[in-house]
């Protein structure tokens with residue numbers, strides 16, 4: 001076994017508990033966003049999930065998990081009921097630490113029953129658990145961001161963002177051809193990255209940086225959010241109904257200046273940093289606006305996720321990992337897809353209403369930063385540290 005894996009798992013548990021310890025008992029169990037469980041639930045769910053796979057599935061010991069599956073299996077309990085059902089924070093964190101330390105000891109000194117189980121071939125289970133928990137850490141950062149947004153931290157005094165006068169991106173040329181997409185690293189890969197497949201692409205151009213805050217402000221100041229013509233019908237209805245006028249994490253101070261709220265509090269908006277907190281609908285409205293208002297961008301579009309992956313695997317794509325980047329295409333199964341390690345990890349989201357995102361945000365853990373990793377959300381979601389990059393045909 002790769003000895004660094006249990007250490008990584010331990011580090012992840014430590015990170016989770018330290019994110020939790022900054023909160024009061026009430027905040028620990030508060031649901032801050034309709035799509036997000038309370039922070040404390042994530043901590044307990046991760047301990048539950050690893051205990052389920054390790055003890056119930058591998059060692060046939062359901063003594064812990066059978067008593068808690070009503071609370072920690074998402075299908076069994078609605079989000080609003082999760083917070084009130086948690087034990088007091090101190091007690092809960094102590095329980096989480098105890099159980100995860102016991103699990104860690106099993107991972108560190110594996111018995112022969114563990115070693116020979118098919119799920120452990122090439123350290124699959126540990127890698128799966130580390131990546132599962134890593135995704136929850138990012139979701140916990142979303143919870144903390146929503147909490148800060150509700151606390152409305154006051155504006156940082158320095159630095160106000162001003163809109164770009166001209167939108168200007170460097171584009172890189174990528175030659176078309178046949179390429180492999182998906183992950184060949186089977187024990188690391190999630191089911192939706194498999195099986196690896198060959199695809200064909202025409203020549204394409206990708207911007208060398210994601211769309212910036214200053215450019216997004218130019219879209220806002222051009223009244224992009226108020227003009228129907230930049231939005232598809234679904235997007236326009238969503239925008240009006242929800243009174244969307246700016247990225248989710250932006251706040252307007254008393255002097256009409258924007259600043260940003262992160263999981264840690266208020267920050268000035270860096271003009272060149274990637275815009276974050278936008279939906280697929282907004283990304284597409286920005287594209288339409290730019291097509292209409294900038295001659296050199298009249299053919300721009302969002303990248304297809306295969307273009308993104310091929311460009312990233314070439315090593316030439318810059319400034320990835322600042323935001324999840326919306327891709328133009330729907331999340332879909334690769335030919336030969338097989339659900340693994342359980343039926344509903346990816347499959348329910350092949351519903352023609354989820355779009356792929358690639359890259360990763362500043363909250364994305366190293367274990368899930370890879371070219372082939374696929375994220376997926378409905379087109380109206382914007383609590384997810386998402387932005388966009390521009391693509392163009394070559395002629």
Ligand SMILES: [Fe+2]
Pocket residue numbers: 045049132136
């Ligand atoms: Fe989970």
